[in-house]
Amino acid sequence: RTIVSIDLLAQPEHFQKSLQKSQQYHSLIGVRHILDEQAYTILSNHNVQENFASLNEVTNFIFELQLPLADESAIKVMPLLLQTIDKNKQLRFIINHAGFPPKIASKETNDNAWDLWTKQLTKLAKYPNVFIKCSGWEMQDRQYEISWFSDVTRFCLNTFSIKRVMLASNFPLCLLGKKLGNEVGKKNYASYWQDILKSSVIQQCSKNEKNALLHNNAFRIYQLDEYES
Numbered sequence: 001r002t003i004v005s006i007d008l009l010a011q012p013e014h015f016q017k018s019l020q021k022s023q024q025y026h027s028l029i030g031v032r033h034i035l036d037e038q039a040y041t042i043l044s045n046h047n048v049q050e051n052f053a054s055l056n057e058v059t060n061f062i063f064e065l066q067l068p069l070a071d072e073s074a075i076k077v078m079p080l081l082l083q084t085i086d087k088n089k090q091l092r093f094i095i096n097h098a099g100f101p102p103k104i105a106s107k108e109t110n111d112n113a114w115d116l117w118t119k120q121l122t123k124l125a126k127y128p129n130v131f132i133k134c135s136g137w138e139m140q141d142r143q144y145e146i147s148w149f150s151d152v153t154r155f156c157l158n159t160f161s162i163k164r165v166m167l168a169s170n171f172p173l174c175l176l177g178k179k180l181g182n183e184v185g186k187k188n189y190a191s192y193w194q195d196i197l198k199s200s201v202i203q204q205c206s207k208n209e210k211n212a213l214l215h216n217n218a219f220r221i222y223q224l225d226e227y228e229s
Contacts, residue, residue: 001222002027003064008048015051029222030062039067040077043084056088063091069099070117085127092129097136101152125159131221132156135168138176150201162209166218
């Protein structure tokens with residue numbers, strides 16, 4: 001399946017042409033415009049809201065939502081983001097990189113950020129057309145602890161339910177850094193997943209839950225079964 005980059009800020013007529021051109025490809029399943037710290041400026045633009053309405057008209061379409069949810073910018077943008085999601089109920093919003101959760105290794109300095117991240121995700125999870133993809137750990141810390149991965153993933157599971165959570169790799173960036181634990185050498189794609197399988201949150205999952213997180217949910221949400229057929 002294909003997710004293409006698209007300019008939400010484009011004039012609606014140009015946006016429509018770009019979308020229609022992309023739709024010529026059978027693999028297309030959704031689009032992405034990285035919001036990051038500019039999320040409020042982007043979402044408050046009239047063209048953007050009109051273009052979201054166009055995306056909402058496409059059946060079973062995805063918008064990959066990438067922005068940090070643990071800083072001050074998230075507080076400002078959240079009402080507008082929730083309004084956008086609510087107005088476009090047919091569009092599937094997939095949160096990338098778990099909304100960039102803060103590290104919690106030093107609790108004294110990160111309690112507020114962690115609380116903010118959990119609060120914002122709890123709001124987003126109330127909308128059934130919002131899903132979350134857990135990945136990008138190395139973007140916060142190349143030597144992240146697997147216990148942090150477990151804490152983040154466990155919260156996402158408790159908040160969104162197992163059916164709306166996917167585990168992903170952010171390949172090739174997931175290869176940055178050394179292997180976790182006491183193993184020597186650089187991380188490879190296999191060791192990335194082996195570390196995840198050894199984590200406490202995954203160890204506590206049933207076989208069906210593991211299949212959902214590691215394969216079935218992504219297969220269903222990104223409609224890979226329909227594409228293969």
